[in-house]
Amino acid sequence: MSVELMVWDEPAPISRDRARAAYLEVKKTEPVSGELPEISKELPGIVTAYDDHVLVTMDLDTMDEMSAQVFATARAHGLVCYDPQRDLVHNVAPLGVYAGMQLHTGDGLIVHDPDLGLVHDVLATMSPQNPFTALVTFGHHFIQVSPGFELEYKEGSLVRTLVEDLEEVRRAFHEYATGERGFLTRHEWST
Template identity: 30%
Template sequence: MWFEEVRPSPAAASETHRRLCAGEAAAVRPHAGLSGFYAALVAEFPEAEDATDESSPWSAGLDVGDGYVLMGMQWGRAAEVAPRVVELAGQSGLICFDPQADVVHAPPALRSADALGLRSCVGLPVDDPDLETVERAVLRLSDDNWFVILEGPSGRYVQAGTGARAGAADGGYAVEFRDGSPERHYRCVLDDREQVVSVFVDFRRDPAARPTGVAWANAWL
């Protein structure tokens, strides 16, 4: 958790995180929002009082500096704690980087006004995801993580699912695009995951246009 004036790419955030973990506090600059974030965080999720304290969600003590907070949380508490951490970071105007998923969660000030939202079966929702994050989410589709959706305002979205739960054959992908209303809801079935990536990338670049390169059928008819 740290402050940046410009939203970093996942690669840049990963490098900053690596440097901070290596003890390079100068990788980021001090920021007033960090103290408020830390206070709110430990008020809700206190650090362990000692080694026998199992009530804390943290797997180790928080690493806190003038310009950053690094934290490791217990795997079994991640679903409960991680969304709140992202929310608190956003309220304090901070970058929240998830090194396991390689995802940058930007604060509202660094998001587009008409930002899209990315959700999948596994992992946290991402507001205003960059192209790299969108591509990675599609490439991670699997039997367990079988669904992903990228949605914007006014009922516009693309979504994809794999396997029987999505109405597709094994190894296939059911892909849908909705252009704001049920009558403009389109569907196709693809075998090539790179084609699915292309559909999502097209939509991320221009949510106002129907993604190209595939044969859409009107699902309403």
């Protein structure tokens, strides 16, 4: 079985709905014949060009590793990347304040320097097949959540709290990513 990612240029960050619509429109068209765009040389997998879009096809077994390469290459070129399997869009900006921050999920997604919209959207994907989401600034601190909204934060010692809903989890992750720490005073934490 194969999976796909789509890469293209957008002047500003776009929503998942817009990225999904662009992907579906491209899938209705025929690939462009002839020479592939310059970025194609840097992308892993099978690359197919469609006017202003590039489709990258890869095996399911190599999806996590190859996807990380595609995300990084797209970011380096200032391009958007849409993941139709996870229904997630990787925009170029806005980013958090920690250079090198990583987004990890229980289903194998790893993104270096994720945009804030992606972090927001990924949090809604938790399930038994995707049992956690974490933002990690290695060597410094991290925030993590699991289904049931158990929030964990570590900067020195690990503390935990339960929050009521996804919106509060999203707020805490946004604050963490942007260097704010309001989530630490809003909740009762235990060790």
